[in-house]
Amino acid sequence: QVQLQESGPGLVKPSQTLSLTCTVSGGSITTNYYFWTCIRQPPGKGLEWIGYITNSGSTYYSPSIKSRTSISRDTSKNQFTLQLSSVTPEDTAVYYCARGDYSEYQLDYWGQGTQVTVSS
Secondary structure: OOEEEEEOOOEEOOOOOEEEEEEEEOOOOOOOOEEEEEEEEOOOOOOEEEEEEEOOOOEEEOOOOHHHEEEEEEOOOOEEEEEEOOOOHHHOEEEEEEEEEOOOOEEEEEOOOEEEEEOO
């Protein structure tokens, strides 16, 4: 059973960097066939894909947010981390960590999500 847990500050000031750490249990982030992704849902809007990191550490980001986005990993801790720089109130959202399956292109495991508010 794979579980993902989001952690990080729930309140971030404008212009600072949002950091979301995803801790994975029940499976290794280096195992082939899977990728690890971050998604968010702003209030009143649909889900927005942010980016992902593969089992080998390759990354890909949504073009709309690429310039401000970085996803890294710590394999010793079985974690991956989203950093979103220069945040504004428009970045306020519920942020999710999830696992993706290459063969099905299905996000089969999700964290519960965490509210991140950008406000001074």
